[in-house]
Amino acid sequence: MRNLVFRMFFIIIAWLLLTVYIFPWNSYNINVPFSGWDYKLWLDLQWWIELDYKIDLDEVKLEEDYSPSRENDIIEWLKSIIDKRVETLNINDSNIVSANYAWEQHLIVQIPLKGNDSFENKENIKKAKDAIWKVVKIDFMERNPKTWTWELEWIRALDSEGRFLSDKYFVKSSVQFNDAFQPMIELTFNDEWAKIFGDLTKRMVGQQLAIFVWGELLTAPNINEPILSWKAVITWNYTAEEARELATNINTWVVPAPIFLTSEKTIDSRLWATSLEKLIIAWTFWFLIIFVFLIYTYRISWLMASLSLFLYIVIVLSIIKMLWIVLTLASIAWLILSIGMAIDANILIFERIKDELNEWKSLRDASSIWFKKSWSAIWDSNVTWFIVAMILFIFWVNLIKWFWLMLALWIIVSLFSAMWISRILVVLVANVMKNTKMFIWK
Numbered sequence: 001m002r003n004l005v006f007r008m009f010f011i012i013i014a015w016l017l018l019t020v021y022i023f024p025w026n027s028y029n030i031n032v033p034f035s036g037w038d039y040k041l042w043l044d045l046q047w048w049i050e051l052d053y054k055i056d057l058d059e060v061k062l063e064e065d066y067s068p069s070r071e072n073d074i075i076e077w078l079k080s081i082i083d084k085r086v087e088t089l090n091i092n093d094s095n096i097v098s099a100n101y102a103w104e105q106h107l108i109v110q111i112p113l114k115g116n117d118s119f120e121n122k123e124n125i126k127k128a129k130d131a132i133w134k135v136v137k138i139d140f141m142e143r144n145p146k147t148w149t150w151e152l153e154w155i156r157a158l159d160s161e162g163r164f165l166s167d168k169y170f171v172k173s174s175v176q177f178n179d180a181f182q183p184m185i186e187l188t189f190n191d192e193w194a195k196i197f198g199d200l201t202k203r204m205v206g207q208q209l210a211i212f213v214w215g216e217l218l219t220a221p222n223i224n225e226p227i228l229s230w231k232a233v234i235t236w237n238y239t240a241e242e243a244r245e246l247a248t249n250i251n252t253w254v255v256p257a258p259i260f261l262t263s264e265k266t267i268d269s270r271l272w273a274t275s276l277e278k279l280i281i282a283w284t285f286w287f288l289i290i291f292v293f294l295i296y297t298y299r300i301s302w303l304m305a306s307l308s309l310f311l312y313i314v315i316v317l318s319i320i321k322m323l324w325i326v327l328t329l330a331s332i333a334w335l336i337l338s339i340g341m342a343i344d345a346n347i348l349i350f351e352r353i354k355d356e357l358n359e360w361k362s363l364r365d366a367s368s369i370w371f372k373k374s375w376s377a378i379w380d381s382n383v384t385w386f387i388v389a390m391i392l393f394i395f396w397v398n399l400i401k402w403f404w405l406m407l408a409l410w411i412i413v414s415l416f417s418a419m420w421i422s423r424i425l426v427v428l429v430a431n432v433m434k435n436t437k438m439f440i441w442k
Contacts, residue, residue, distance in 0.1 A: 008424060008425070011311065011424065014311075015311050018311075018315065018317075018318045019314055020032070020035070021321065022314060022317040022318050022321055023035070036321050036322060037324060039320065039321055040324045040325065040327060041112065041326070041327050042327060042328040045327065045328065045329060047112070047267065048110050048111060048112045048266070049110070049111050049128070049266050049267070050108060050110050050265050050266075050267055051108070051110075051261060051264050052107075052261070052262050053108075053132070053260060053261055053262065054104055054259065054260050055074070055075065055104075055105040055107060055257050056257055056258045056259065057105060060074060074256045074257050075098050075107070077256050078107060078256065079107060082094075082109060085132055086109070086111060086128060086131065086132070094110060095109075096109050096110075097110075109128075110267075125264075129264075138166065138187070138212070139165075140156075140157050140166075140200075140210070140211060141154035141157055141209075141211075141212055142154065142157040142204060142208065143155075143207070154217070157200055159200045159203070160203065163199075165193065165196055165197060169189040169190050169192055170187065171188045171189055171230075172187075172188050173185055173186070173187050173188070173247040173248075173251050174186050175240070175247050178235070182238075183239070184233050184234060184236075184243065185233070185238075185243055185247050186232075186233050187233070188230060188231050189230050189232070190230065191230070193230065194228065194229060197228075198226060198227065198228040201223050201227045202226040205223050205224070205225060206222065206223065206224075207223055208221065208222055208223075211232065219234050234246075275329060279329075279332070279336065280336075290343065294347075298350045298440050299437070299439060299440055300438055300439050300440070301350055301353070301430075301439055301440040302346070304426050304429055305346040305349075305350075305426070307425060308346075308418070308425055309343070311417065312413055312417035312421075315416075315417070316335065316409065316413050319413070325406075325409075330406075331405070331406035334406045334410065335410065338406075338407070338410035338411075338414060341382075341385075341411070341414055342410075342414040345378045345382075346422055348374045349374050349378075349418065349422065349426070351374075352373050352374040353426075353440055356373075375419065378415070378418065382414070382415055386407075386408055386412070389405070389407040389408040390408055392404040393405050
């Protein structure tokens with residue numbers, strides 16, 4: 001008995017702490033320690049901006065190794081780069097899809113907006129557009145021997161076959177330190193680049209080879225001897241932080257093909273917000289009706305189970321907020337439906353207790369036996385649903401897959417709620433109550 005009271009005390013403390021944690025304090029500009037981030041909402045629950053970018057594949061199509069599969073690789077590469085760029089802004093999750101309009105390849109970037117603050121939204125839109133369109137071009141240039149005018153001081157360096165060095169052959173950028181512990185940016189390229197670079201440096205011994213990034217001259221070292229390697233080094237008076245920032249920018253901003261913004265539009269989420277509001281109202285009435293019916297049917301025992309259901313909701317919302325799981329309209333709908341599944345588990349428990357009482361067992365004995373005899377039925381149905389949810393989460397499309405992830409999460413928590421929390425509450429009350437009809441209608 002003392003052990004049950006201690007567990008009950010622990011449940012109450014956990015309930016209070018988690019209730020404080022799940023409340024969206026940040027939405028009301030209230031700073032509460034350890035309250036975590038805001039809930040992460042999908043596009044169907046908020047405003048978002050849709051940016052349409054055209055991919056310029058003209059230069060790519062002129063390359064010798066061009067093929068439709070290479071074009072698809074470039075599109076996927078661009079999607080990955082844009083996703084990284086938006087992620088660094090800490091605005092919100094983005095959704096990026098490709099589209100084909102009249103033989104033109106496009107990328108549609110959907111970025112959720114924050115709340116109803118129009119100034120904040122404008123700033124976020126501006127930051128997103130500035131970050132997405134940036135294209136890093138790494139060019140290797142030599143001095144123009146024909147003129148010294150500023151516009152033509154540097155021209156593209158070509159090897160003996162007319163090939164030139166560019167970010168087409170780029171692999172990665174990293175920060176290294178020389179013997180004097182001065183930071184420098186090391187650019188790593190592929191095998192094809194090494195052949196061109198070796199041929200070019202043979203011709204340019206004693207001349208300067210300039211490296212331009214964003215059209216800006218970063219360094220122009222003299223070639224003292226042919227270089228037959230896969231690497232180039234940018235040296236300057238960088239601090240370690242500046243060198244890291246430049247290396248990161250080169251890694252995330254070098255793109256295989258340029259993109260151009262062709263249109264933008266803001267999508268209103270009021271339709272979905274209305275649907276969510278009606279969904280919550282419908283669920284509230286449904287829950288109240290079910291609650292009254294089950295109180296009449298199962299009396300005090302159902303009241304204890306209801307407390308475990310409320311704690312179930314608190315635990316689920318805590319996990320969502322803690323792991324920053326994306327909430328969609330579909331996943332919220334399933335949260336509401338999952339309460340029905342949790343109720344179903346409790347009904348199996350109470351019917352098992354009734355059967356034991358009908359065999360003239362005492363209330364204490366009946367409440368102790370029900371766990372062993374009802375567990376197999378509860379476990380069987382929930383495990384089946386869990387396997388289905390995980391399979392559909394792996395193979396389903398982006399928006400709906402969150403529905404199945406939520407289903408799997410709800411199943412795990414509902415099992416914990418029914419078989420641990422409900423069990424403690426019901427057994428504790430059964431140990432102190434004498435009136436069987438008040439505990440559960442028989």
